[in-house]
Every structure is written in structure tokens, then in C-alpha cells.
Amino acid sequence: MIHASAIISANARIGQSVTIGPNVVIEGAVTIEEGVVIHPNVVIYAGVHIGRNTEIFPGAFIGKEPKGAGATARQPVFDKVIIIGENCSIGPNAVIFYDVRIGNNTLLGDGASIREKCTIGSYCILSRYVTVNYNTIIGNRTKIMDCTHITGNAIIGDDVFISLMVGTTNDNVVRAGYEEEKIVGPTIQDGAVIGVGASILPGILIGRDATVGAGSVVTKNVADGALAIGVPARSIKKVS
Numbered sequence: 355m356i357h358a359s360a361i362i363s364a365n366a367r368i369g370q371s372v373t374i375g376p377n378v379v380i381e382g383a384v385t386i387e388e389g390v391v392i393h394p395n396v397v398i399y400a401g402v403h404i405g406r407n408t409e410i411f412p413g414a415f416i417g418k419e420p421k422g423a424g425a426t427a428r429q430p431v432f433d434k435v436i437i438i439g440e441n442c443s444i445g446p447n448a449v450i451f452y453d454v455r456i457g458n459n460t461l462l463g464d465g466a467s468i469r470e471k472c473t474i475g476s477y478c479i480l481s482r483y484v485t486v487n488y489n490t491i492i493g494n495r496t497k498i499m500d501c502t503h504i505t506g507n508a509i510i511g512d513d514v515f516i517s518l519m520v521g522t523t524n525d526n527v528v529r530a531g532y533e534e535e536k537i538v539g540p541t542i543q544d545g546a547v548i549g550v551g552a553s554i555l556p557g558i559l560i561g562r563d564a565t566v567g568a569g570s571v572v573t574k575n576v577a578d579g580a581l582a583i584g585v586p587a588r589s590i591k592k593v594s
Contacts (some may be wrong), residue, residue, distance in 0.1 A: 357394075359561070375412075387440075399434075400498075405440035405458065413447040420451050420470045428537075430488070432470040439476065457494065475512070487524075490539065503554075508539030510579070517550040517568070523558045545576075552587075565593050 356382040357360065360378040369388035374380075382400025385492070386392075396410050399417030416438075418592035422426050432453035438444070439458035449467045456462075457476030465483045468474070472486055475494035480486065484498050487506035492498075496510055499518040504510065507524050524539040540558040542548065549568035554560070559575040566572055567583030576582045580589040 363400075369406075373435070388395070401452065402436045402438070404438045405442065407440055408438055408442040408444070411446040414444050414449070416444070416450045418449055418451045445482070447556040463500070469506070481518070504540040507537055509541040511542060511546070512543035513545045514542050514547075516548040517552075519551050520548050521552075522554045526556050529543055563593070
């Protein structure tokens, strides 16, 4: 079912039982597998592959090209490819930049934004208005709640839970200008839990199964299985 007002490139490959709503724009060589549902006013650019039974809600923009506009110190580097796995849900007004790979059964909430050179695993939830900056890896079964910012060059493992309004950073020398080797986000290892409103500074390692308490400011590494709380955060005990 393709609405009459949809604009679809002749180079697009569309599988069986695909639904495309009003005012959808599909430009260039896009592959859409069977059972996909695309709601009204979605824009999809060339180089996108959408897996079976994925649903894309109104206003999503898939295939945005990052541009520095002369205002940014970092010049974006990317491939014009996006792969979205099977059975995913892409929320209203979500934006996915080029050079992103998303596993199967993953949910992007309303207004979520994923920058270039990011990989997101399967069975993940990136909730409403989560932002993921460039060159970040997120493992499988990880949940990131509303309005959290994951900075560039971050690594997040499997089975991680990050609560809402968490801030992560990647630059300790902001006034020095952009130097790639100095821009390092945190590493949050498998099974870690980050409480609401926590702030994690550049290059910090949060160990396996560690817990960071709500509102904490993490300035030092947190060991495996430790509970760290406070401003600055200090490890007070091990958690099971």
C-alpha cells in the first residue's frame, strides 16, 4: 500500500506488504524489506536499508548528512549508509544521520537523534529525546532513558541501564580546540546502572555491574561492582 502523494525514487527496492503513508519522500537507492510500515511525512535518503517489519513513525528523517557549516571545529567523516535491523521502531521526528547501524528489535523514541559513525545493538531502547553523538558504540539490550546525552567517542556495553537526564562529556580541554586524540567519551561496561541526572566526565571507566547514584558527578573510574555516589562521586561499597 503506497499512498498516491508519496514520492518514491525509481531506484528504491520495496518488498512485499510494505505500507507507505502520505507525503513520504524516498530518494535514491533505498532498500525496504517486507512488512515495513512508514507513516506520513517521513524522509529517507539514498543508501538506507530497512529490515523486515520495522515501523517508522511520522516525521522521522533517515539519512541526514552531517555538515559543519563552518561553525564546528570537527569536520564530519562518514559513509552514506544506514542499516536498520528487523522489527525496529523509529519514533516520531527521530533523526538518524548517515553511517549508522542499528540491530534488530531496537526502539528509538520520539525525537531521538543518532549522529554519524554510531553502532547500536539489538533489543535496545533509546527513549524520547535521547541524543547519541558521533562514533559511539552501544551494545545489546541496553536501555537509555529520556533526555539523556551520550557524547561522541563513547563506548557502552551490553545490558546497561542509563536513567533519564544523564549527561556524558568527552573534552576536558575545551579552550584548546578540537584534537581527535583528546576527545574521549566514557566507557560504561556491561551491566552497569547509571542513576537519574548523573554526570560522567571524559574518559571515565564505569566497570562491569557498577552503579552510579542519582545526581552524582563522576570524576574518577568506578570499579567493577562498586556503588559510587556523591559530588564528586566516591565508591562506598560493592553491590550484588
